[in-house]
Amino acid sequence: MQKESEFTQIVKEHEGVIYKITSIYTDTHEDKKDLYQEIVYQLWKAYDSYRGEAKISTWMYRVALNTAITRFKKEKKRGIQIPMDSLVKRKTEPYDEVFEERLQVVYSHIKRLNELEKGLMLLLLEGKKYEEIALITGLSLTNVGTRISRIKQKLKTQIIK
Amino acid sequence: MELEEMQTVWSKLSDQLETQKKLTNKMIIMMTKEKYRSKINKIAIPEILGTVICYGTIVLILANFSRLDNWYNMLSGLISMTILLILPVLSLRSIHRMKRIDIAKNSYQQTLLSYTRAKKRFKTVAKWGYYLSFVLMFAILPVSAKVLNNKDLIADSKSVWPFVVAIPLAIVFVIFFAKWVMRSYNSSINAAENLIKEISEVDE
Structure with missing residues (x-):
């Protein structure tokens, strides 16, 4: 019971993170x-x-993140689903058209990156320091730096395109 | 859009989500229950069913092997049994590799590397599976005719015309089919290969 209540508390605190990861790694509702x-x-x-x-x-x-990348998309049928439409839908009222458009641009930039870069980019946007990114991804600190500068470069190229 | 601009948008999104928390304890607990899960991990079910069918067919051929009384029927029987034996093993092994990745302990990089390797193997097996099932389709024809109807497909044929028509048609079909399989699988296999290279490069 103690474990259950600790766990639900943690998940509730990080609800936004789960939402953002699902938005980046999937295409459909x-x-x-x-x-x-x-x-x-x-x-x-x-x-x-x-x-x-x-x-x-x-x-x-x-x-x-590991769950998101190991999700195999072959199976079309789904398990019993909890009514959770509200969870994966963000309230957009009052509607800010400019913000929504910019958010779509951000998503499209991220989705064009490869899986490794996608994870790095998410962590970077989440404001994680290189040390924590290294801990999560298992990359060395130097590699995180190198990889992130490559992503920045890639983003610039995407903008030019 | 520059990275800094993206960070601003992202931070606004995070703030918005922070004020819109919707998860309830009940929902979380429900999601932790097996029956509510997606069927992602049950991916092996069609493969397991397939394996049962394949091995059942092997038993049927073996039980009637004495009825395959000439070299081409025996050869077809052996080819069919070999394919029916190998395919399910390869398929289940490649699925098992994907499923055994420890996502709780591995880092993102390790998980991505193991998963991409396993996925590449799975796609390669699937691709060869198509080719082999095509061979199986031909090999099993004389065997099933003999086992199920006690009819020798070649010796009992009164005319050569069905073969003259069927063989070129089959060749054309094989060519189109092989091209389709290559197109469907090669791009994802190559993409996996490139990703593995890129992840390993970071490793060095």
Whole structure:
């Protein structure tokens, strides 16, 4: 019971992170719901192995991102779904057209990156320091730096295109 | 859009989401239950069913092997059994590799590398699976005619015309089919290869 209430608290605190990961790694509303559930399930499964060596958010990003990239899209049928449309839909009222358009541009830039870069980009946008990015991704600090400058370069090329 | 601009948009999105929290304890607990999960991890079910069918067919051929009384029927039987034996093993092994990745312990890079390698293997197996099933389609014809109807497809044919028509048609079909398989699988195999190269390069 204690474990359950701790876990729900953590997930609630990081709800936004799960939403953002599902937005980046899926294209359809159904896939988004599917991935959302899968992430929560995998977090629950992995929660026992969390020993507190890393910050809870570091652990959470790692498990959620790993779930997103190992999601195999072959199976079309879905499990029983919880009514969770509201979870994967963001309230956009009052509607800010300029912001929504800019957000779509951000998504489209991220979706054009490869899977490794996508994860790095998300963490960078989340305001993570290079040290934490290195911890989550398993890359060395130097590699994180090199890779991020390449992403910046790629983004510039995308803009020119 | 520059990175700094993207960060501003992202931060606004984060603020918005922070004020729109909707998850309830009940929803979270429901999502942790197996029955509510997506069927992603049940991906092996069609493969397992396929394996049962393949192995059932092997048993049927083996039980009636004495009825395959000439070299071409015996050869067809052996080819069919080999394909029916190998294909499911390859397919299930490649799925198992994808499923055994420890996403709780591995880093993003390790997970991505293992998964992309496993996915590439899966696609390669699937591609060869198509080619082999085509061979199987031909190999099993004389075997099933003999086993199920006790009819020798070649010796009992009264006319050569069905073969003269069927063989060129089959060749044309094979060519189109092979091209389609190549087109469908090669791009994803190449994409996986490129990603592996890129991730490994970071590793060095």
